[in-house]
Amino acid sequence: MQTASEEEEFRAYVQARGPALLRAAHQLTGHPLDAEDLLQNALTKTYLAWDRIQDRGALDGYVKRAMVNINISQWRRRKVEEYPSEELPEVTCESEAQGEVHEQLDQALSNLPARMRAAIVLRYYEDLSEREIARTLGISVGTVKSTVSRAMAKLRGELGTETQPAAEIRPPQP
Incomplete structure (x- = not known):
């Protein structure tokens, strides 16, 4: 159980570093909703280990490592969703002008x-x-x-x- 000061310290950390950590999670998952879930899971692990983390300067590394580990565990558990077939699917091309x-x-x-x-x-x-x-x-x-x-x-x-x-x-x- 965290003390009130530890909870406040954790809350301040999440508020300060949350957007940057979410960007990193999005780059790992490639999908915004998956990124939010990944970051939430990593922050939960960080919160549970908060009193054991001595070097507060290494928090970003701890959270990012947790995100990578969780992400790896998730894609190892996923079933293969692609199956070989006799015919190739029809390919659609998007216009280069549509996106940045x-x-x-x-x-x-x-x-x-x-x-x-x-x-x-x-x-x-x-x-x-x-x-x-x-x-x-x-x-x-x-x-x-x-x-x-x-x-x-x-x-x-x-x-x-x-x-x-x-x-x-x-x-x-x-």
């Missing part, structure tokens, strides 16, 4: 598999090193590198920003 760059990126991120999305969010949104990402996700540094590389290739392909190999540039001959 951020919306397009959010959509592209939501299309990534969960591990790829988590690696991209931790690398480019949370600015963690490959070693920190490996520790957070419980995978090797090499797996982080290949996962981020494949995820970036998928994002570039989906956003239409694939780069062609540069032609060999030679200095002019005299």
Whole structure:
């Protein structure tokens, strides 16, 4: 049971850091309602461990780690919702003029598999090193590198920003 001062301290933390933590949760889940649920679950775990957390400066890391763990547990439990079929589904194209760059990126991120999305969010949104990402996700540094590389290739392909190999540039001959 928390004391009144601990409850007030927790409440102040949530009010101050809630919006940033919600953005991180949204990037992990790709869906606003799932992000709210994920953050709520992570904050519940944080509240229960509040008296055991000695370093208050590490609270964001604690909550983000809880979000990643909860998210991983959730997508491990999910059933496969895609099944192979003889015919490919009809593909619809959305107009580029409909959304802004951020919306397009959010959509592209939501299309990534969960591990790829988590690696991209931790690398480019949370600015963690490959070693920190490996520790957070419980995978090797090499797996982080290949996962981020494949995820970036998928994002570039989906956003239409694939780069062609540069032609060999030679200095002019005299």
